[in-house]
């Protein structure tokens with residue numbers, strides 16, 4: 001059998017195979033509060049049910065200004081952590097290991113989500129924010 005489907009241990013974590021789901025932003029926190037919901041649960045659980053060994057959440061912002069878009073998921077407060085907990089539990093129930101991508105969008109922050117009619121920076125008047133990055137050079141676009 002291919003090693004792809006054999007278990008691997010990383011430190012104390014045993015993972016049932018090497019098929020791992022990379023982080024995929026969903027831009028689907030419709031309340032713009034960073035709290036993951038039904039969409040995130042169904043999306044992530046389906047990969048665990050499908051047999052993946054490790055399922056990594058989309059980029060989860062570590063602060064509000066670290067979101068790429070207003071609809072990004074976050075993990076900067078207890079309400080968000082409490083909302084992630086049952087999702088990670090469902091991933092475990094289906095035999096996969098949950099992971100999280102901790103993220104800060106830096107100068108790529110405060111953008112419209114990619115499938116809407118608008119592109120580029122969301123102005124403060126529309127729920128955007130002053131971005132915070134390691135340089136004052138503009139992010140292209």
Ligand SMILES: Cc1cc2nc3c(=O)[nH]c(=O)nc-3n(C[C@H](O)[C@H](O)[C@H](O)COP(=O)(O)O)c2cc1C
Nearest residue numbers: 021022023024025026027056057058059060101103
């Ligand atoms: C819909 C979608 C959302 C993504 N969101 C993220 C993300 O949240 N964080 C990240 O680091 N990469 C993100 N990526 C990049 C993927 O994690 C991955 O690195 C990329 O698809 C290349 O991997 P692949 O060659 O296995 O497809 C995203 C990709 C897609 C298709």
